[in-house]
Amino acid sequence: MVYTSTRDAGVNVFAAEAIVRGLAPGGGLFVPTKMPRITGARLSEMVSFDYLGRARGILGDFLPDFTAGEIDDIVLKAYGGGSFEDSGIAPVRKLSDELYVLELWHGPTCAFKDMALQMLPHLITKALEKIGGGGTLAVLTATSGDTGKAALEGFRDVSGTKIIVFYPENGVSHTQELQMVTQEGENVLVLAVKGNFDDAQNGVKEIFADGELGKKLLEKGILLSSANSINWGRLMPQIVYYFSAYCDLIKTGEIRAGDEVDFVVPTGNFGNILAAYYAKLMGLPVGRLVCASNKNNVLTEFINSGVYNRNRDFYATKSPSMDILISSNLERFLYHVSGGDHEAVGSYMRALRDSGKYEVCAEVREKMQGLLWGGHCDDEDTFKTIAAAYKKYGYVLDPHTAVGMNVYEQYRGGAKAERKTILVSTASPFKFSSTVYFALSGEDEGDELGAVKKLAGEYGLRVPPSIEALWQKPRRFERGVRKEDMKSLIAKELLG
Numbered sequence: 322m323v324y325t326s327t328r329d330a331g332v333n334v335f336a337a338e339a340i341v342r343g344l345a346p347g348g349g350l351f352v353p354t355k356m357p358r359i360t361g362a363r364l365s366e367m368v369s370f371d372y373l374g375r376a377r378g379i380l381g382d383f384l385p386d387f388t389a390g391e392i393d394d395i396v397l398k399a400y401g402g403g404s405f406e407d408s409g410i411a412p413v414r415k416l417s418d419e420l421y422v423l424e425l426w427h428g429p430t431c432a433f434k435d436m437a438l439q440m441l442p443h444l445i446t447k448a449l450e451k452i453g454g455g456g457t458l459a460v461l462t463a464t465s466g467d468t469g470k471a472a473l474e475g476f477r478d479v480s481g482t483k484i485i486v487f488y489p490e491n492g493v494s495h496t497q498e499l500q501m502v503t504q505e506g507e508n509v510l511v512l513a514v515k516g517n518f519d520d521a522q523n524g525v526k527e528i529f530a531d532g533e534l535g536k537k538l539l540e541k542g543i544l545l546s547s548a549n550s551i552n553w554g555r556l557m558p559q560i561v562y563y564f565s566a567y568c569d570l571i572k573t574g575e576i577r578a579g580d581e582v583d584f585v586v587p588t589g590n591f592g593n594i595l596a597a598y599y600a601k602l603m604g605l606p607v608g609r610l611v612c613a614s615n616k617n618n619v620l621t622e623f624i625n626s627g628v629y630n631r632n633r634d635f636y637a638t639k640s641p642s643m644d645i646l647i648s649s650n651l652e653r654f655l656y657h658v659s660g661g662d663h664e665a666v667g668s669y670m671r672a673l674r675d676s677g678k679y680e681v682c683a684e685v686r687e688k689m690q691g692l693l694w695g696g697h698c699d700d701e702d703t704f705k706t707i708a709a710a711y712k713k714y715g716y717v718l719d720p721h722t723a724v725g726m727n728v729y730e731q732y733r734g735g736a737k738a739e740r741k742t743i744l745v746s747t748a749s750p751f752k753f754s755s756t757v758y759f760a761l762s763g764e765d766e767g768d769e770l771g772a773v774k775k776l777a778g779e780y781g782l783r784v785p786p787s788i789e790a791l792w793q794k795p796r797r798f799e800r801g802v803r804k805e806d807m808k809s810l811i812a813k814e815l816l817g
């Protein structure tokens with residue numbers, strides 16, 4: 322199977338090249354030209370497999386240029402090394418006969434980004450080897466919180482790689498900052514940029530755009546790369562847990578093979594929910610995909626009207642990983658929903674770049690509305706939902722998952738569900754302890770560590786070991802950098 326570009330039918334590459342390049346030439350995204358089919362028989366067989374076995378099967382279909390042994394090795398390194406503290410890797414919890422939670426936060430950083438970023442480094446180094454590249458891969462990432470830490474944990478001490486993360490000095494939560502500045506590993510560097518997330522991201526983009534620097538690095542055998550969520554290598558591992566959750570519900574007798582289920586996904590960049598759509602295209606019996614947004618509700622409006630308009634106020638919310646106005650992975654969805662229309666996708670994306678806005682044709686809008694249901698809620702409703710869900714189910718939600726729960730209630734509208742629903746949980750409540758503790762108790766703890774302790778003590782929860790250890794770890798990275806100095810610092814760091 323080969324991969325093409327969402328914007329250019331002339332692009333045809335193998336998986337290894339798509340993964341190493343990240344972005345298709347001409348600015349499009351890589352998409353598979355043919356969707357693998359998982360038949361009912363194969364799905365039934367998968368029920369008896371563990372998470373690693375399920376991952377091997379799905380990955381194998383998308384990576385025909387990798388051997389079975391290579392895929393085994395990648396899956397084992399990602400999920401078999403003990404970095405996930407739940408043996409199910411992505412376990413499903415039952416809240417009621419109609420509602421289940423898929424917990425994607427048992428990895429080392431307590432957010433769902435680990436599901437992909439524990440695998441990407443092994444995928445990308447193997448892919449690089451396949452296309453004949455040697456030397457060192459230098460991964461540069463600007464982060465607003467969750468991605469940076471997950472990338473650091475994924476790439477730490479992976480041979481042949483270096484990982485450098487830039488975060489905005491005053492733009493991440495206390496826990497997120499601690500997670501990054503205490504990062505262990507010999508090949509890691511963390512820098513605080515004096516500016517906001519856009520400054521950090523623009524600085525990284527400028528480094529990538531500097532052909533002169535790129536050439537000098539290549540002469541020294543260093544290839545620049547990013548751990549961006551538009552890389553196919555980040556998307557593909559996310560498809561696995563949709564199949565896995567479905568298999569778990571069959572295994573526990575909650576559904577019968579073939580029954581349709583709905584998924585509710587707290588959404589920012591549209592990566593996670595897109596993986597659910599891929600699972601559906603591959604044959605997983607999925608009814609609706611419910612797309613949940615916070616106050617930055619550009620996607621809700623798009624799903625309802627067919628008009629994508631990023632010209633709007635940006636809100637910093639209590640579910641910060643969903644504070645996004647340009648959902649990059651939506652481009653892939655539009656490609657598939659339009660029946661592979663490269664021209665149409667290209668024109669939408671040009672309009673987005675030039676005017677911040679585009680409108681899809683009626684056919685695409687109707688098809689989209691058949692697949693997706695969009696809703697949103699603000700911070701106040703997020704707090705209320707955290708409290709209400711605890712009361713109703715005895716289950717503590719993080720703010721992102723709470724947005725999902727709120728939108729699920731809107732979707733149901735008080736009626737009995739047509740299908741069973743799986744709510745996708747994207748972070749541990751302990752990653753946002755003060756917000757969650759405030760929502761539950763009405764008390765502002767003020768101090769993050771204090772909130773962690775109270776949340777555990779008063780609500781009978783176990784603190785994830787990686788969060789508990791944070792306050793004892795030495796701070797390794799105290800260096801700040803001005804945005805105009807990012808490039809010279811990288812040149813010095815990598816070229817010596």
Ligand SMILES: *Cc1c(COP(=O)(O)O)cnc(C)c1O
Pocket residue numbers: 432433434467468550587588589590591592593594642643721747748
């Ligand atoms: C990244 C993230 C999201 C959004 O996921 P997308 O794939 O960007 O839609 C939601 N919740 C948490 C906790 C995240 O870290």
